[in-house]
Amino acid sequence: xxxxxxxxxxxxxxxxxxxxxxxxxxxxxxxxxxxxxxxxxxxxxxxxxxxxxxxxxxxxxxxxxxxxxxxxxxxxxxxxxxxxxxxxxxxxxxxxxxxxxxxxxxxxxxxxxxxxxxxxxxxxxxxxxxxxxxxxxxxxxxxxx
Amino acid sequence: xxxxxxxxxxxxxxxxxxxxxxxxxxxxxxxxxxxxxxxxxxxxxxxxxxxxxxxxxxxxxxxxxxxxxxxxxxxxxxxxxxxxxxxxxxxxxxxxxxxxxxxxxxxxxxxxxxxxxxxxxxxxxxxxxxxxxxxxxxxxxxxxx
DNA sequence: ATCAATAATTAGAATAATTCCATTTTACTG
DNA sequence: CAGTAAAATGGAATTATTCTAATTATTGAT
Numbered sequence: 001x002x003x004x005x006x007x008x009x010x011x012x013x014x015x016x017x018x019x020x021x022x023x024x025x026x027x028x029x030x031x032x033x034x035x036x037x038x039x040x041x042x043x044x045x046x047x048x049x050x051x052x053x054x055x056x057x058x059x060x061x062x063x064x065x066x067x068x069x070x071x072x073x074x075x076x077x078x079x080x081x082x083x084x085x086x087x088x089x090x091x092x093x094x095x096x097x098x099x100x101x102x103x104x105x106x107x108x109x110x111x112x113x114x115x116x117x118x119x120x121x122x123x124x125x126x127x128x129x130x131x132x133x134x135x136x137x138x139x140x141x142x143x144x145x
Numbered sequence: 146x147x148x149x150x151x152x153x154x155x156x157x158x159x160x161x162x163x164x165x166x167x168x169x170x171x172x173x174x175x176x177x178x179x180x181x182x183x184x185x186x187x188x189x190x191x192x193x194x195x196x197x198x199x200x201x202x203x204x205x206x207x208x209x210x211x212x213x214x215x216x217x218x219x220x221x222x223x224x225x226x227x228x229x230x231x232x233x234x235x236x237x238x239x240x241x242x243x244x245x246x247x248x249x250x251x252x253x254x255x256x257x258x259x260x261x262x263x264x265x266x267x268x269x270x271x272x273x274x275x276x277x278x279x280x281x282x283x284x285x286x287x288x289x290x
Numbered sequence: 291a292t293c294a295a296t297a298a299t300t301a302g303a304a305t306a307a308t309t310c311c312a313t314t315t316t317a318c319t320g
Numbered sequence: 321c322a323g324t325a326a327a328a329t330g331g332a333a334t335t336a337t338t339c340t341a342a343t344t345a346t347t348g349a350t
Contacts, residue, residue, distance in 0.1 A: 022326085022327095023316085023317060023318075023326065023327070024317095025316075025317075025326090025327065025328080026316095027327080027328070028327090043307090044307080044308085045307090057328095057329085058328085058329090059328070059329050059330065059331095060308090060329095060330095061308090061309080061310090061328075061329065061330075061331090062327080062328050062329065064307095064308065064309075065327075065328075066327095066328095078227075080225065080227050080228060082223075082225050082231075083225060083228065083231060083307090083336080083337080084307095085306080085307060085308090086227075086228060086307085086308090096267055098268065098272055098274070101275065107272075109267055109268060109269070109272070111267055115263070115266075115267050118260070118263045119263075119264070119279070121260075122241055122254055122256055122260050122279075123243065123254060123281060124254070125287070126285055126286050126287030127243055127252075127254070127281070127283065127285055127286075128283045128284050128285070128286060129243070129281040129282065129283040130246065130282055130283040130284075131281070131282055131283070132279065132280065132281045132282075133278070133279070133280050134264070134267075134277065134278070134279045135277065135278050136268065136272070136274040136276070136277045137274065137275055137276055137277075138272065138273045138274040138275040138276070139273050139275075140271055140272055140273070141271050141272075141273060142270070142271030167297085167298095168297065168298070168345085168346060168347075169346095170297090170298065170299080170345075170346080171345095172298080172299070173298090188336090189336080189337085190336090202299095202300085203299085203300090204299070204300050204301065204302095205300095205301095205337090206299075206300065206301075206302090206337095206338080206339090207298080207299050207300070209336095209337070209338075210298075210299075211298095228307080228308080228335095228336090229336095230335080230336060230337090231336085231337090
């Protein structure tokens with residue numbers, strides 16, 4: 001059973017854009033594909049460099065524009081660590097992040113239903129959260145990934 | 146039973162500075178007092194404005210320097226929301242933050258031992274966290290504080 | 291108290307990430 | 321394929337923060 005995973009991505013992209021009456025330009029398609037094709041946490045600048053392999057003349061402003069669009073469409077997520085440059089994340093499932101202080105690498109930490117429930121349970125009555133961010137910093141003893 | 150809370154702060158400041166062989170300058174003392182005297186989450190610029198009531202000639206660079214020192218000494222904490230300017234927090238107990246999308250106000254959410262334990266439990270084997278940040282964004286229906 | 295040594299403050303320049311702006315190019319509709 | 325609205329582009333502008341070099345303050349020893 002082999003299927004083209006990027007066909008699914010393409011469908012998701014087109015339908016999300018159509019919903020907001022936005023156009024599937026080659027820049028948006030390319031930025032989206034680049035993010036989906038590697039499960040890491042690139043900055044806008046990383047993305048610019050990767051995208052330029054296919055679209056050598058794309059500008060940084062356009063990369064920022066595309067990223068904003070993709071985030072608005074909930075096709076990719078934004079991650080911020082302190083005030084270092086924003087990173088973008090293809091993982092749409094609820095998860096936390098772990099930043100290794102030694103290498104700077106960022107890892108996704110998956111969260112099960114139970115964890116998410118206990119997370120949201122810390123909010124007192126009267127607080128309605130639309131979203132949350134949980135991030136850890138520290139060192140990783142086992143180096144996988 | 147009345148006591149001078151700022152006497153305690155002063156002691157904490159002096160002893161923390163001495164531990165690192167740093168000098169208790171009037172700028173550091175003033176920045177620290179300003180942060181401790183109001184339980185909110187000011188930016189460096191907010192702090193500059195407040196401190197200038199007492200030290201009219203203090204510079205923004207000095208405010209940044211003082212804040213860095215205070216954070217290093219673990220006398221105040223830094224909070225970041227997305228990429229807006231860093232905020233500083235007098236609350237040293239482990240807690241989460243909630244940002245109201247409507248007003249921009251930031252609220253401390255206290256965490257009991259049990260919550261902290263379940264938070265740290267999301268980390269798989271091999272991850273050692275030195276610290277974590279948990280923040281929520283949403284709306285606050287009951288307006289206290 | 292005075293002095294030297296060292297640390298801290300200062301103003302302004304420099305930097306980094308991101309956004310804005312005015313113009314050109316592209317995509318959709320008829 | 322022509323007209324219109326949206327998007328891309330390059331460069332300037334902005335924001336938060338850090339750096340730099342010169343001045344000033346604090347400390348410890350006389």
